[in-house]
Amino acid sequence: MPQPFTELTAVAAVLLRDNIDTDAIIPSREIRAVAKTGLADGLFANWRYLPGEGRTPDPGFALNDPEFRGARILIAGENFGCGSSREQAVWALAEYGFRALLTPSFSPIFQRNCVRNGVLPACLARHAIAQLAEWVSADPQRHRPSVSLVTQRVAAGARSWPFEIAADAREALLSGLGEIEQTLRFNDRIAAFQAADRLRRPWAYDLGPATPGSHRESE
Amino acid sequence: MPATLFEKIWNEHLIADTSGGGLLLLDRIFLHERTGGVALQSLRQSGHRVANPAHVFATMDHVIDTRPGSRNPGAADRAGNPFIEVTRREARAAGIHLFDTDDPRQGIVHVIGPELGIVLPGLTLVCPDSHTGTQGAIGALAWGIGSSDAEHALATQTLRIPKPKTLRVFIDGTLQAGVTAKDLALHLIGMHGASGARGFVVEFAGPAVRRLDLEARMTLCNMATELSAFAAIIAPDEQTFAYLRGRPFAPPGERFERAASQWQELRSDPDARFDLEIHLDASEVRPMITWGTNPQDALPIDGSVPDYQAVSGRLSRQAYERALSYMGLEQGRALAGLPIDGAFIGACTNSRLSDLRRAAALLKGRRVAPGVRAICVPGSTQVKRLAEAEGLASVFERAGFEWRESGCSMCFFAGGESFAPGQRVVSSTNRNFEGRQGPQTRTHLASPETVAASAIAGHIADPRTGQR
Numbered sequence A: 001m002p003q004p005f006t007e008l009t010a011v012a013a014v015l016l017r018d019n020i021d022t023d024a025i026i027p028s029r030e031i032r033a034v035a036k037t038g039l040a041d042g043l044f045a046n047w048r049y050l051p052g053e054g055r056t057p058d059p060g061f062a063l064n065d066p067e068f069r070g071a072r073i074l075i076a077g078e079n080f081g082c083g084s085s086r087e088q089a090v091w092a093l094a095e096y097g098f099r100a101l102l103t104p105s106f107s108p109i110f111q112r113n114c115v116r117n118g119v120l121p122a123c124l125a126r127h128a129i130a131q132l133a134e135w136v137s138a139d140p141q142r143h144r145p146s147v148s149l150v151t152q153r154v155a156a157g158a159r160s161w162p163f164e165i166a167a168d169a170r171e172a173l174l175s176g177l178g179e180i181e182q183t184l185r186f187n188d189r190i191a192a193f194q195a196a197d198r199l200r201r202p203w204a205y206d207l208g209p210a211t212p213g214s215h216r217e218s219e
Numbered sequence B: 001m002p003a004t005l006f007e008k009i010w011n012e013h014l015i016a017d018t019s020g021g022g023l024l025l026l027d028r029i030f031l032h033e034r035t036g037g038v039a040l041q042s043l044r045q046s047g048h049r050v051a052n053p054a055h056v057f058a059t060m061d062h063v064i065d066t067r068p069g070s071r072n073p074g075a076a077d078r079a080g081n082p083f084i085e086v087t088r089r090e091a092r093a094a095g096i097h098l099f100d101t102d103d104p105r106q107g108i109v110h111v112i113g114p115e116l117g118i119v120l121p122g123l124t125l126v127c128p129d130s131h132t133g134t135q136g137a138i139g140a141l142a143w144g145i146g147s148s149d150a151e152h153a154l155a156t157q158t159l160r161i162p163k164p165k166t167l168r169v170f171i172d173g174t175l176q177a178g179v180t181a182k183d184l185a186l187h188l189i190g191m192h193g194a195s196g197a198r199g200f201v202v203e204f205a206g207p208a209v210r211r212l213d214l215e216a217r218m219t220l221c222n223m224a225t226e227l228s229a230f231a232a233i234i235a236p237d238e239q240t241f242a243y244l245r246g247r248p249f250a251p252p253g254e255r256f257e258r259a260a261s262q263w264q265e266l267r268s269d270p271d272a273r274f275d276l277e278i279h280l281d282a283s284e285v286r287p288m289i290t291w292g293t294n295p296q297d298a299l300p301i302d303g304s305v306p307d308y309q310a311v312s313g314r315l316s317r318q319a320y321e322r323a324l325s326y327m328g329l330e331q332g333r334a335l336a337g338l339p340i341d342g343a344f345i346g347a348c349t350n351s352r353l354s355d356l357r358r359a360a361a362l363l364k365g366r367r368v369a370p371g372v373r374a375i376c377v378p379g380s381t382q383v384k385r386l387a388e389a390e391g392l393a394s395v396f397e398r399a400g401f402e403w404r405e406s407g408c409s410m411c412f413f414a415g416g417e418s419f420a421p422g423q424r425v426v427s428s429t430n431r432n433f434e435g436r437q438g439p440q441t442r443t444h445l446a447s448p449e450t451v452a453a454s455a456i457a458g459h460i461a462d463p464r465t466g467q468r
């Protein structure tokens, strides 16, 4: 279950590229196990490491910059998390330590995945992102922005900007309550809805029992 | 009140309003081994169970081995095996439908959904996969979700979602010969950009859409994902009903006809209001090809790489230069005539029987140019069998194409097989992102016809001039 999110003051890393897709965040080949963990190492692998075998950090890549050490906030460009719907992208970011992502816009599936995992996807105006990035970059270890989900603002020194987040996403992040548990409390209502629906649309239920396909038992 | 097709389906499935959206009943949940196994496993580990196993389907398509010859029960790359094994184990434990590697119903999730009649008009269907909107071509509301949402869907048969806005893309005019739904889609994405439909359900409508057969409609809806659409949908019609009759999971006989009479209502009312409308003339569309690393970088095939000015509204100078260097191109370079190393026909965009037929018509009696690696991967085991039965497979093979087992194959790179670094590939897939078909592989998206014509020519070629 996700951790509740209320406020966070932390080092922010700056990666101002637009259209950072989920394959850039976690390349497909880095997803080796059927698990939600073990992904932090592969985060941004194509950019983070120099080409070749043994993972040598590319000194030119932002996250390898000692200035951004310990970053828990990521400031990035537009349309962040586009591409494949793989939730591993969020798991990798979260495992690496990020709890808040600040961008002008997100891919919708990615944004929902963030909320499910207790990571705040906050949309700021383009100019706010630019000003914030500039302020942070001047001295990242000391210029730590504060993100408040309570007031829906990001503060940087004397300045602050509002950010956008859907009302239900905000509630879910603030409470940290698992969504499945929330919905299961409506179970009776769902069952009643389905019973009535079955009469309205019998064809939607005309499926027969599940038939697991045969498979040669592998010896 | 007049309603759009989307609103009708939304209202019919709305259990409760939530702030900014609703709690919706789901009719079908589809899983594949790449994301489905982990969702089932994590659900079980958290002490929940699948609410309605009979409404849940799983297939093996993403990492399964597609190399020619007898079907390997494992992955193309050993690292993929755990995904297959976990999905198999969890699917059996949960008692859901499973189309395993050796099942004749196996195939790419968005190909077999319609093919098996699992998706029907007016249904809601979700899958932890971004191209789920493909299945909206049947007249269903089908959308892609993440793994946590998939767990929620499995445990409750519902999902809480924000209500999307509505966008109608009205298409009239007639597609010219040699121009396909894929070109239409690339044309649209080229015009409106990679975020052109963000937050919208796209309804494709108009006489040109009515004239598309069901498989072409699937291609069109498939590509709406590259406009960032929440989902795509096309109102069902007689063609849709004819397509679905007799499919294994569609209701049989009289029960089908009763359902079809209800499905007649599934269309936007004449005076329904959309949040946004786009109009398109199909006769203006030419065969399309992409030059960059996003599907929005699409141009008519006789075009050349644009200068920065032409794309500055969409790309930063840095992104433009990065795309050019990745693709090994320079401004002003004509796209037709670019030498290629690979040709790929497959993926949930263009791997159905009609796609293979049209490509085969161009390949018949010809040979792939020397040095070009050409691959055809049917979208499902059933497509493969039908193509073999009507002689298409041997047309592909005689032309020098690899004829493969069905699956996603080299549509995306997962650490197994891929094209080589720097290789230029013309591909019937839907994404040309950096590294999508292999590290440093350069992908040009196009229709299966254009892929076939280019494979023969050895360079990017207009399929219309190749036609006999």
Ligand code: SF4
Binding pocket: B061, B062, B108, B109, B110, B129, B131, B346, B347, B348, B349, B407, B408, B411, B412, B429, B430
């Ligand atoms: S064919 Fe490609 S785009 Fe389609 S589901 Fe498979 S990997 Fe995704």
